[in-house]
Amino acid sequence: MQIQQSILAAADVARFAPPPLPLPAQLLLAFAAPAFFADDTLAARLRVAYPQALIVGCSTAGEIAGNLVHDERCVLTALAFEHTSVRAVSTVLGTMADSAAAGAALAAQLPHAGLAAVLLLGTGVAINGSALVAALEQGLPPGVPLSGGLAADGGAFARTWTLGPGGRADDQVVAVGLYGSRLALGHGSYGGWRPFGPSRKITRAVDNVLYELDGERALDIYKAYLGSYAADLPASGLLFPFELQGGEAHGGVIRTILGTDDASGSLILAGNVEVDGTLRLMHADTEKLIDGAETAARRAAPAPAPRGQALAILVSCVGRRLVMGDRIDEEVEAVAAILGADTLLTGFYSNGEIAAPAPGAPCRLHNQTMTITVLGEY
Template sequence: MKIIQASKLKNQDWNYLQEKSALKNPLVLVFGNRYLLEDEEVINNIRNEFPYEHIVFGSTAGEILCCNVHENSISVTAIEFERSSFVVERENILDYDKNAKTLGEALYDKIPKENLKHLFVLSEGSFVNGSSLIKGLEVEIDSKVSITGGMCGDDARFEKTVASYKENPKVGEVVLIGFYGETLEITYSSFGGWIPFGPERIITKSEANILYEIDGQPALDLYKKYLGDKASELPQASLLYPLNVTPEGKKEPVVRTILNINNDDQSMILAGDVPMNSKVQLMMASVDGIAEGAQTAAEFAMKNRKNNPELAILVSCIGRKLVMNQRVEEEVEQVRETIGEKIPMTGFYSYGEMAPFNESTSCELHNQTMTLTLISE
């Protein structure tokens, strides 16, 4: 595997992490600020610098490259596989009447199945129901095939996200990358480090990812009481106080970030499903707890590997970035120290992370986690 990485801050020259050289048919991952990805001049500059066919674009809430976290930047990772291969497909949620499950089924159907090892998802992040998308992808999936990925971001603006494959970035895109090869080794993990607090309550009314009532009370009204003065800062303030949701009949909880609120019916729109009769608690975090959570995620991802990783893709939640603020690079450094100082790292801050629970293959949508995908040939 040969990797070339470069970053470009606004109005500055490209900064290469390895010596610039030509690659053969690489997969090129471009993560960047949404405003930059909507600028045709910027896109043309990227294409001139990386004149390859298979370019995947995704907007972010912060770009991860090596052990640095950038804002208002473009980060590029070009990957030339020597013994493995990849296939990229895309669909747009606006062509599916915003039905993410149907889109997921259609997208998986397009991917060749022979020798498929892993799927990486880069999804629109502002209105796609990530849980439904995963359900669609997994309808016909082989249990040996794992899925990881993330929902695109838009800093803390929550206006819109953009993504694309080959074309210029646009709203509504969901990109699916299939990885193939007998020698390919891909491991993954997801861990948070957030702490539940307050009483455990029951979701008494919900529909998919819309939460209406908790313990028979309007969900938003109850949530605002917990937030106190910070309620006036919704929905941004909700990133600091996500929900810990344990669906009925399941042992493992998932964390759910609130993407938006509806004052008219006192409901909250979350990044993934919140089934009725689930147990729910508020969560909070410390900087140290988040950094330790990233280390734990890295330890899980490295646990049963046969070979050292050659590339790490990090997807971390924007809520973690907001809590850590100027110390945000500490969680990236924890990952680097655990997986190895010389392993190339790329990734982004997201509106939702996708990965199985540790020791599992069935994918889940997470919020407020550090999610890792480690790849080697």
């Protein structure tokens, strides 16, 4: 597998011409700041630069390339496989209620014969990510790993973009199927957030809307815990996610608050929760988040090992970036140190991360994690 990476400022797009690869690129991953999606210029230029490649990507809350996190850049990573073929499909997501149907539609469009893995990129607002993931995974052949993430817009949660076979759109989800028997694949996901306060029972919820905890309005309880941070909701919700029952070591997941409804006293979460389950509030410690990124990297090591260069696609949460501030590069550097010099890093800061937490576990939508997919060939 051959890999080529470029980092573009906005002024570079119109004149961008990539250096040649030994083999024609079959897949181009484009992770870019929202401003790059203001019009069709980026998509049009990439079609000229990589005429034989499938072009997929999304808007971000920060772009990852090498060992660094970038702002207001477009990171392009072109892949030329020797033994693997690719197929990209997309579907429109009309409303949040259509999320499961969108996942089923993507699964139906992807040919199943020879399918080795699927990379999923979705819009980052007005979406039920857990419903999307569950429906897509159910429609795939058993054992096919699924990973990816939800687009971001710098933490605004207003309008996000994806790139797919038809170009850019703010209402589409995109899936890339990887086909062949020589694909070396690894994936891992971990958070590193710390719990505080008692566990609370979910007494009323519908899909991803949480109405009651222990029989009381969920929003009232949440505001009481946040104290002065409650005035900045929903943005401050990124700093205080929920951990669902079981904890990360036992298959639990973290849920971010995307919005609030004062009238109903509810919290709108990034994915589904279940009545009679339990959850607890989480807060961040920068050192623990860096340790979590290292754990994800260890889990993501492919078996069998790739031959030659590999690519690691990092999808980390915008909430982690807000917490870590100027130290954000440290979690990427930690991943690079674990994966080694033969693995090139790309990726983005997201509104949601998609992966199994470890090989053999079911795929889930995560929030506030570092999620890593390692691709190579052997």
